[in-house]
Amino acid sequence: MLSPKIIVLSTGSELTAGRSQDTNSSWIANELFGMGFTVSKFMVLPDDPSILQEEIRTLAALSTKEQPVLIVMTGGLGPTEDDYTLEVTCKLTGVGSVESPIARKRIETIYKLRGRNFQEALQTAIRQISVPENSIILNNSVGIAPGFIVSLGENAYLSCMPGVPGEMTSMFQEELSPWISKNFSAQELHSGFRFIWWMSESQFQKEFISKEKTILSGKVIWGVAAKRGYIRVSFQSADRKAVNELLEKLDTVYGAKSTLDVFEELPKILTERKITVGTAESCTGGLIAKTLTDRAGSSAYFYGSIVSYDNSIKSGLLGVQQETLDTFGAVSKETAKEMAEGALIALKTDYTISVTGIAGPGGGTPEKKVGLVYFGIGQKNGSTEVQEHYFPFSRSSFREFAAHTGIYLLYNHLKRFT
Amino acid sequence: MLSPKIIVLSTGSELTAGRSQDTNSSWIANELFGMGFTVSKFMVLPDDPSILQEEIRTLAALSTKEQPVLIVMTGGLGPTEDDYTLEVTCKLTGVGSVESPIARKRIETIYKLRGRNFQEALQTAIRQISVPENSIILNNSVGIAPGFIVSLGENAYLSCMPGVPGEMTSMFQEELSPWISKNFSAQELHSGFRFIWWMSESQFQKEFISKEKTILSGKVIWGVAAKRGYIRVSFQSADRKAVNELLEKLDTVYGAKSTLDVFEELPKILTERKITVGTAESCTGGLIAKTLTDRAGSSAYFYGSIVSYDNSIKSGLLGVQQETLDTFGAVSKETAKEMAEGALIALKTDYTISVTGIAGPGGGTPEKKVGLVYFGIGQKNGSTEVQEHYFPFSRSSFREFAAHTGIYLLYNHLKRFT
Numbered sequence: 001m002l003s004p005k006i007i008v009l010s011t012g013s014e015l016t017a018g019r020s021q022d023t024n025s026s027w028i029a030n031e032l033f034g035m036g037f038t039v040s041k042f043m044v045l046p047d048d049p050s051i052l053q054e055e056i057r058t059l060a061a062l063s064t065k066e067q068p069v070l071i072v073m074t075g076g077l078g079p080t081e082d083d084y085t086l087e088v089t090c091k092l093t094g095v096g097s098v099e100s101p102i103a104r105k106r107i108e109t110i111y112k113l114r115g116r117n118f119q120e121a122l123q124t125a126i127r128q129i130s131v132p133e134n135s136i137i138l139n140n141s142v143g144i145a146p147g148f149i150v151s152l153g154e155n156a157y158l159s160c161m162p163g164v165p166g167e168m169t170s171m172f173q174e175e176l177s178p179w180i181s182k183n184f185s186a187q188e189l190h191s192g193f194r195f196i197w198w199m200s201e202s203q204f205q206k207e208f209i210s211k212e213k214t215i216l217s218g219k220v221i222w223g224v225a226a227k228r229g230y231i232r233v234s235f236q237s238a239d240r241k242a243v244n245e246l247l248e249k250l251d252t253v254y255g256a257k258s259t260l261d262v263f264e265e266l267p268k269i270l271t272e273r274k275i276t277v278g279t280a281e282s283c284t285g286g287l288i289a290k291t292l293t294d295r296a297g298s299s300a301y302f303y304g305s306i307v308s309y310d311n312s313i314k315s316g317l318l319g320v321q322q323e324t325l326d327t328f329g330a331v332s333k334e335t336a337k338e339m340a341e342g343a344l345i346a347l348k349t350d351y352t353i354s355v356t357g358i359a360g361p362g363g364g365t366p367e368k369k370v371g372l373v374y375f376g377i378g379q380k381n382g383s384t385e386v387q388e389h390y391f392p393f394s395r396s397s398f399r400e401f402a403a404h405t406g407i408y409l410l411y412n413h414l415k416r417f418t
Numbered sequence: 419m420l421s422p423k424i425i426v427l428s429t430g431s432e433l434t435a436g437r438s439q440d441t442n443s444s445w446i447a448n449e450l451f452g453m454g455f456t457v458s459k460f461m462v463l464p465d466d467p468s469i470l471q472e473e474i475r476t477l478a479a480l481s482t483k484e485q486p487v488l489i490v491m492t493g494g495l496g497p498t499e500d501d502y503t504l505e506v507t508c509k510l511t512g513v514g515s516v517e518s519p520i521a522r523k524r525i526e527t528i529y530k531l532r533g534r535n536f537q538e539a540l541q542t543a544i545r546q547i548s549v550p551e552n553s554i555i556l557n558n559s560v561g562i563a564p565g566f567i568v569s570l571g572e573n574a575y576l577s578c579m580p581g582v583p584g585e586m587t588s589m590f591q592e593e594l595s596p597w598i599s600k601n602f603s604a605q606e607l608h609s610g611f612r613f614i615w616w617m618s619e620s621q622f623q624k625e626f627i628s629k630e631k632t633i634l635s636g637k638v639i640w641g642v643a644a645k646r647g648y649i650r651v652s653f654q655s656a657d658r659k660a661v662n663e664l665l666e667k668l669d670t671v672y673g674a675k676s677t678l679d680v681f682e683e684l685p686k687i688l689t690e691r692k693i694t695v696g697t698a699e700s701c702t703g704g705l706i707a708k709t710l711t712d713r714a715g716s717s718a719y720f721y722g723s724i725v726s727y728d729n730s731i732k733s734g735l736l737g738v739q740q741e742t743l744d745t746f747g748a749v750s751k752e753t754a755k756e757m758a759e760g761a762l763i764a765l766k767t768d769y770t771i772s773v774t775g776i777a778g779p780g781g782g783t784p785e786k787k788v789g790l791v792y793f794g795i796g797q798k799n800g801s802t803e804v805q806e807h808y809f810p811f812s813r814s815s816f817r818e819f820a821a822h823t824g825i826y827l828l829y830n831h832l833k834r835f836t
Contacts, residue, residue, distance in 0.1 A: 013641060016457045018448025019652065020643040021441065025462070030436025039434045040469070042462035044443070051458070079620040080642075081627075124624045164644075166812055202497045206542045209499075223431060224498075225438040234437065279704075279725075285711030286697075286704025289725045293703030296779055296813055298727070304735070305725035307697075307707045313722035313765060317735070347731060361714055394584060395714055 001185035004070040004157075006032060006039045007059050011075040011085065012163060013046040024074045024168055031172060032072075036186030047076060049084040053091060060092075060156035069156040070184065072176070075163030077145040079124045085160050086130055092158070093150050095133040102139055103129035103146045110144065138175040143167040149179065192247045193234040197257045197408055198389075201226050204233065208253065214242045222246075228400035229391075229408065262404075262411040263291070269414050270301035277410065278347035279305040280318055280339040280354040282330065283373060287403040288353055303349045308339065318342030331356050333374050333386045340376030340384050351413075352378040353406045359395050373402050377413045385413060419603035422488040422575075424450060424457045425477050429493040429503065430581060431464040442492045442586055449590060450490075454604030465493075465500040471509060478510075478574035487574040488602065490594070493581030495563040497542045503578050504548055510576070511568050513551040520557055521547035521564045528562065556593040561585040567597065610665045611652040615675045615826055616807075619644050622651065626671065632660045640664075646818035647809075647826065680822075680829045681709070687832050688719035695828065696765035697723040698736055698757040698772040700748065701791060705821040706771055721767045726757065736760030749774050751792050751804045758794030758802050769831075770796040771824045775809075777816050791820050795831045803831060 008028050014020035025042040032039055043059075045051055056071060063069035076085030090097055107129055128145035131137050138147030138161060147161040159176055161168045196204060201224050214220045220237040233250065235243045250258045259265070270277060279288045289305035292298060306317050311330055314320040319342040320335055328334040339354035357373025364370035371392030377385040387409060391401040426446050432438040443460040450457055461477075463469055474489060481487035494503030508515055525547055546563035549555050556565030556579060565579040577594055579586045614622060619642050632638045638655040651668065653661045668676045677683070688695060697706045707723035710716060726732040729748055733740055737760040738753055746752040757772035775791025782788035789810030795803040805827060809819040 014643045015444070016447055016460060017451050017641065018444045018446065018457075019451075019641060019650065021439075021444045022460075023439065026433070026436045026439045028436065029434055033435050033437075039436075040464070041473070042434060042440075042460070044460035046458070055459070080623045124620055166815070202542055205498045223435065223437060225432045232437065281704075284708070285716075285720070286699075286707030286723055286725060289704030289727075290702070290708050293727060294814065294817075296777075298703075302703070303728040304731035305704055305723070305727075306735070307704060307723035307725065309707075309711060309717055309723075310721040313696075316766070317722070317724075317764060346735060348734070359714075396712065397584075399712075 001183065002066065002068055003187065004037070004068045004184045005062060006037055006070045006072060008039055008042045009056070009059075009071055009073040010042070010044045010163065011047055011052060011073065012044070013048075013082065015044050015075075016046045024163060024165060027165070027169060028072055028074070028172065031177065032180075035177065035181060036189055037180070037184070038187075047082040047084055049088050049091075052076075052084060052088045056088065056092060056152070056158060060152040060158070063153065063156040065155060068184070070180070071156070071158045073158060073160045074168050077128065077147065077160060077162045079128050079145075083127070086127075086132065089132050089135075089148070089150055089158060089160060092152060093132055097130040098133050099129050100131050100137050100139075100146045102137070103144065106140075107144050136179065138171050140167055140171055141174060142170045147171050147175070149176075187238070189236050189238060190240040190243050191234060191236040192243050193232055193261075194247060194250045195227075195230040195232055195259045195262065196250065196254050197230045197259070197405075199231050199254075199257070201231055204231060208250070212246065214246065220246060227404070228397055229402075229404035256412050256416070259408070259411065262408050263294075266407060266411045266414075267295060267298065267301065269411070271297070273414075275351060275414070276301055276303050276349040277351045277353070278303045278343055278349040279406070280343035280352060280376075281305060281307050282309060282314070282339070282356040283359045284355050284399050284403045284406070285309060287399055288355065288406045291403055291407060303347050306343055306346060314339065317346060319345065329368065331358055331368055331372060331374065333388065336374035336376040337384045337386050340378030340386075344378045344380055350380050351410060352376070353410050354378065355402055355406050357391075357398070357402055359398050359402075361395060371398060373398075375402075375406055375409050377409055379413075382417075385409075419601065420484065420486055421605065422455070422486045422602045423480060424455055424488045424490060426457055426460045427474070427477075427489055427491040428460070428462045428581070429465055429470060429491065430462070431466075431500065433462050433493075434464045442581065442583060445583070445587060446490055446492070446590065449595065450598075453595065453599060454607055455598070455602070456605075465502055467502040467506050467509075470494075470502060470506045474506065474510060474570070474576060478570040478576070481571065481574040483573065486602070488598070489574070489576045491576060491578045492586050495546065495565065495578060495580045496582075497546050497563075501545070504545075504550065507553075507566070507568055507576060507578060508550050510570060511550055515548040516551050517547050518549050518555050518557075518564045520555070521562065524558075525562050554597065556589050558585055558589055559592060560588045565589050565593065567594075605656070607654050607656060608658040608661050609652060609654040610661050611650055612665060612668045613645075613648040613650055613677045613679065614668065614672050615648045615677070615823075617649050617672075617675070619649055622649060626668070630664065630667075632664065638664060645822070646815055647820075647822035674830050674834070677826070677829065680826050681712075684825060684829045684832075685713060685716065685719065687829070689715070691832075692719075693769060693832070694719055694721050694767040695769045695771065696721045696761050696767040697824070698761035698770060698794075699723060699725050700727060700732070700757070700774040701777045702773050702817050702821045702824070703727060705817055706773065706824045709821055709825060721765050724761055724764060732757060735764060737763065747786065749776055749786055749790060749792065751806065754792035754794040755802045755804050758796030758804075762796045762798055768798050769828060770794070771828050772796065773820055773824050775816070775820055777813050777820075779813060789816060791816075791823075793820075793824055793827050795827055797831075800835075803827075
């Protein structure tokens with residue numbers, strides 16, 4: 001088995017016109033990486049059959065005896081006039097199209113269940129259930145359109161999946177991924193990552209990466225992605241020990257600022273220890289609560305939130321003293337502390353996260369600049385911890401920095417004190 | 419002046435490995451579209467100098483006397499070892515690099531302001547302020563690295579900007595966009611769009627698009643993007659009247675379900691009419707509040723929210739009767755109504771949006787399936803409006819459908835009744 005040159009291709013005029021964002025390519029690349037494959041490039045093309053045909057032909061021509069080409073394409077399999085993937089594939093392979101019997105059965109069942117007039121709707125929907133003759137069919141367990149794999153010449157393969165993320169991701173995992181693993185040789189790579197909090201990419205490169213011999217020698221490949229509030233540092237190597245050594249060093253150098261994925265770890269801790277939480281949010285406007293409830297099962301530990309955007313809610317529902325607001329202001333250590341403590345009473349949880357800050361662009365003063373933010377971690381049996389931070393970025397960045405930091409602070413508190 | 423073939427190119431191994439998402443290409447394409455230019459394709463490449471060089475050379479070779487090629491590239495201009503854009507550009511053009519005097523001045527000012535040891539940090543940062551000799555410099559008014567434009571052969575141009583979105587967007591608008599408009603010929607296109615609520619792409623194509631002569635004849639180009647809760651339908655044409663006729667027809671056919679961008683329009687209405695709002699959220703976990711506070715100035719109309727994930731918060735803070743919860747359940751018309759009305763009292767706002775539903779994947783029953791959701795629109799002086807919806811999708815889709823629908827329902831209520 002050979003290691004392929006993989007190109008991830010998306011089609012959609014909505015994409016190249018910038019009206020819609022291609023999230024499929026990233027997702028696919030990430031999955032392939034986990035399987036031990038590397039993607040050579042992404043390409044996004046408009047829904048234009050002649051452009052699609054020419055580009056796919058050019059990509060397929062890159063295959064050699066030593067390195068096959070695998071094109072992983074999404075989009076253009078829907079029922080509308082501007083869906084050309086089937087037509088283009090048939091032209092490239094010189095075959096006609098046939099109906100997938102499984103998809104036919106599925107569409108009949110779905111339309112009956114929906115109670116819609118099957119015969120009328122069929123006219124539009126039927127395009128979706130066809131695949132090129134002699135292709136390998138990729139079944140769609142979520143939507144209607146099946147995907148398919150065809151061979152383009154001797155050592156090039158084109159796989160096509162729908163562009164709807166929910167359909168594509170299931171199809172990839174259930175159908176395409178096993179086929180790829182069976183037919184191509186993957187590299188066994190070990191990888192690991194850490195979040196490093198409140199750190200910039202260039203600072204990190206200077207003070208850590210530039211001194212690591214296993215990285216400078218190319219034995220370990222490193223990557224860094226700047227997120228809001230943290231950078232995600234990853235290492236990959238055929239040598240597991242070298243990766244682990246770097247991860248351990250990160251933990252030593254950065255201490256509590258080096259963490260696993262807190263968005264995965266915090267729910268585990270809360271569930272295991274049967275801890276309940278709630279939030280009192282001002283500048284984040286509910287984003288911490290939203291983030292804490294992103295995953296299923298969060299009702300086990302998340303009770304609720306009071307979003308106190310207006311000061312009347314801070315005093316009315318969270319019991320922040322009017323005197324505190326008058327003396328120290330809504331954006332202050334004192335208010336953050338009273339918000340966290342007020343939320344403990346109002347929400348009746350074991351812990352609370354409070355946040356109050358100046359998201360901007362307006363609202364800053366010489367003393368309290370846009371970007372200033374205070375956090376409180378309140379606990380039923382113990383004193384409230386308060387921290388000051390400064391995130392002088394755009395409004396949406398600021399809000400994500402603040403929401404992520406709030407979640408990190410609770411995680412860190414639970415790691416240290418319980 | 420000629421109309422160029424435009425390729426938007428992003429570089430970053432984090433992108434092709436799927437660890438980070440390329441949002442720059444979409445943004446650029448959308449801007450170019452607004453300027454009357456169409457993008458031929460997007461390409462995303464890893465940080466590999468030989469791949470970058472080869473692909474850029476291939477793209478430049480596509481230029482003809484009639485159609486110039488313009489490559490709009492982002493990324494690879496940072497201070498780290500894996501930033502190759504400058505090096506590759508110098509190789510492609512056969513020139514050396516020089517420091518941008520403006521960038522040099524800027525970096526000195528910034529480092530002094532930051533109070534950091536300039537000499538020490540300079541070593542890392544200096545790479546960022548160089549540009550190829552004889553290039554057109556694109557100043558960076560947000561960050562450090564300048565961008566540049568070089569000519570590749572007779573009729574091909576490569577423009578390079580940093581990958582950091584905040585730096586790139588300012589540089590594009592202030593520096594690159596005027597240069598493009600001055601040097602290339604744009605098409606004057608008129609465009610317009612509508613949101614159509616709770617509509618599928620294929621249903622819309624069947625019942626609307628397939629009957630429109632100006633679309634079938636190609637006079638008007640249409641596009642549709644499926645969002646969560648609505649589709650965004652857009653029309654473009656050199657003929658303004660044809661676009662307007664289609665928009666008016668959408669409004670006639672779909673009535674209140676055809677709207678402008680409610681996320682822009684609702685804040686306008688609330689601000690103009692001095693209406694205050696709050697939310698009472700269960701399944702959305704604060705996402706409506708977060709969305710309502712995404713934009714600056716939202717404190718003028720948004721007071722706060724009670725996220726009542728646990729039933730104890732629904733009864734404790736929102737005053738939902740225990741009897742209502744016992745008899746009808748937390749996910750019911752009755753609970754949605756009492757949540758909206760309880761929030762009016764607790765938050766003291768003119769209007770409230772309430773939502774309670776089953777986000778899944780667990781928690782469904784034969785009577786109340788995953789995807790069922792109830793909304794309430796409460797008003798200080800008037801009765802509460804309640805609606806039932808069914809969004810049988812993934813957890814994250816469901817939550818976005820529900821949050822968007824909640825905002826739409828308030829918008830629609832205000833349009834109809836005030």
